[in-house]
Ligand SMILES: Cc1cc2nc3c(=O)[nH]c(=O)nc-3n(C[C@H](O)[C@H](O)[C@H](O)COP(=O)(O)OP(=O)(O)OC[C@H]3O[C@@H](n4cnc5c(N)ncnc54)[C@H](O)[C@@H]3O)c2cc1C
């Protein structure tokens with residue numbers, strides 16, 4: 033009762049990173065509240081994942097195992113999660129803001145009539161006083177999320193209904209193994225009492241998983257490299273920065289033509305148009321054919337050895353320096369200053 | 372199929388948060404909402420297209436648009452009619468103000484119970500609230516199966532629909548029994564444009580409350596042409612439990628809102644020194660641009 037639940041997402045017998053990140057955050061929340069952290073795994077042959085989940089802090093690992101649970105289908109997973117939440121009454125339930133989490137967490141919340149906050153970037157425990165009723169709460173989950181296309185940050189609370197439910201994007205929170213694993217005690221979910229035949233109504237007739245694709249258009253952070261990056265080797269630095277910041281790698285045509293990187297990454301008039309929250313232009317001069325594809329970015333940082341490079345005219349921050357020197361420093365200071 | 376298949380598209384009118392140009396920011400660096408145009412939520416246009424494709428495939432079908440919002444949200448219904456929808460329903464009333472996704476989906480599900488369609492098509496996500504929760508929550512409230520991230524309607528026939536849907540990495544094809552709720556991804560086919568003849572035909576379409584403000588001649592004109600009448604539901608028309616509506620029916624409460632402050636476009640020059648780079652990274656984190 034009153035514990036913290038984390039739904040564990042499995043793909044190809046592997047635990048999704050976001051689930052481990054949520055366990056790390058869940059552990060912190062459970063410690064603050066003085067309750068247990070419980071992982072919920074719904075899949076096929078998943079029991080042996082318990083020790084791994086224990087390393088990230090799971091006191092309890094609830095499992096439901098059957099062929100019907102893999103690959104993921106909305107209705108069986110919803111029924112099991114709803115059934116278990118009714119039985120165990122956690123105060124908090126967290127899901128990855130992945131296609132899977134965003135598909136079925138809303139259904140779970142709808143079935144339980146419990147609020148759900150989407151895409152949280154931060155979760156903390158805090159107090160709350162209801163403006164209307166004057167009622168005070170001493171340990172609610174603050175669910176902090178961007179909205180309105182990223183133009184505002186909202187703090188949302190769920191004073192009355194339980195569990196307090198939230199989804200969190202992959203890569204937003206850090207994951208950390210405990211020095212000493214938690215108990216990771218495996219408990220079977222009585223799923224046969226929870227699932228009904230109508231839950232099997234939707235049939236999967238074909239399914240294929242592709243190699244990870246480049247997704248520049250959807251990225252909110254883009255680190256783009258130009259001819260000034262100098263080489264294919266140099267582009268590794270650009271990739272490293274993008275990875276650390278949770279962004280994608282873009283490129284100018286000169287960099288693509290020089291063979292530093294793939295053509296799919298080209299941004300500009302004859303490439304793709306992007307509008308990220310942050311665009312870091314590394315060794316890009318800023319010719320109009322390039323800027324046409326990125327000048328709608330909310331914030332532009334340029335790194336260029338030439339202080340008079342045209343890109344600096346549209347940049348918010350113009351760093352005069354070489355890519356080789358500046359990128360490693362950005363990585364270092366980002367790591368030092370982010371939680 | 373002998374009976375008319377009734378398809379309902381859920382569509383939302385949203386502020387255009389994607390084009391937050393420089394004039395859409397106040398001098399204090401906050402969002403100037405008045406400067407943002409009200410538009411048809413982009414993925415709801417993809418949803419409309421998929422519904423129209425279903426109609427094309429079935430033949431004997433209608434496409435109606437359901438929108439919850441203030442009176443001006445009827446624009447969304449008119450726009451859909453210009454592009455091929457047969458008509459629509461506006462769900463409007465102060466009782467709905469302050470709804471979170473659960474209260475929104477409850478209100479929409481009450482209207483859908485009344486309309487009783489064979490297929491419900493929604494967009495994946497609205498660009499203002501950005502939650503993608505309303506579609507699945509409506510499906511749960513109506514006890515219907517759902518197919519999210521739909522990318523292509525492969526086929527629709529007696530009692531079932533075949534949909535190709537996007538996965539995180541890849542795709543899958545599913546067969547869902549009808550009625551069902553389908554939510555459509557932006558990677559699905561773009562919506563067909565306005566049709567000039569339809570614009571001529573439907574430009575005077577009005578919702579009930581809009582009609583009330585017109586003169587008698589205009590009223591008579593619409594009354595003679597039922598296809599120009601956008602059905603309007605007030606809360607009482609859809610028999611809701613008042614406790615589940617609006618702010619009162621919303622378990623989530625917004626405790627605080629901070630505007631993300633944008634910098635004026637004037638480059639700040641920095642050197643490659645450690646202290647410059649460190650303060651830049653700190654600023655980017657503090658402004659929520661990073662992290
Ligand atoms: C800053 C901020 C943060 C918020 N965060 C949350 C939150 O985390 N959790 C929460 O529960 N609520 C939240 N809300 C409230 C939420 O935005 C509203 O409830 C909204 O009415 C529906 O959510 P959405 O815009 O995210 O729609 P989505 O769930 O993204 O919409 C999906 C689809 O549902 C259909 N649809 C949605 N609304 C309508 C409508 N009015 N009429 C017809 N069809 C519709 C459309 O087809 C749409 O494409 C937040 C609101 C604000 C202002």
Ligand SMILES: Cc1cc2nc3c(=O)[nH]c(=O)nc-3n(C[C@H](O)[C@H](O)[C@H](O)COP(=O)(O)OP(=O)(O)OC[C@H]3O[C@@H](n4cnc5c(N)ncnc54)[C@H](O)[C@@H]3O)c2cc1C
Pocket residue numbers: 257258259260261262283284285286287298299300301302303304314315316317318319320321322325335336337338341353354355356
């Ligand atoms: C019809 C047409 C269509 C085009 N379409 C596109 C398009 O879609 N996209 C596109 O990008 N281009 C396009 N171009 C090409 C475009 O005109 C430019 O040639 C190209 O954008 C230049 O790329 P760049 O900035 O990487 O290279 P350069 O212009 O060579 O600039 C390199 C920059 O790196 C800096 N630099 C050098 N060494 C370093 C270092 N060690 N550290 C930091 N900075 C360094 C230099 O000062 C310079 O500013 C098009 C051109 C034409 C004619």
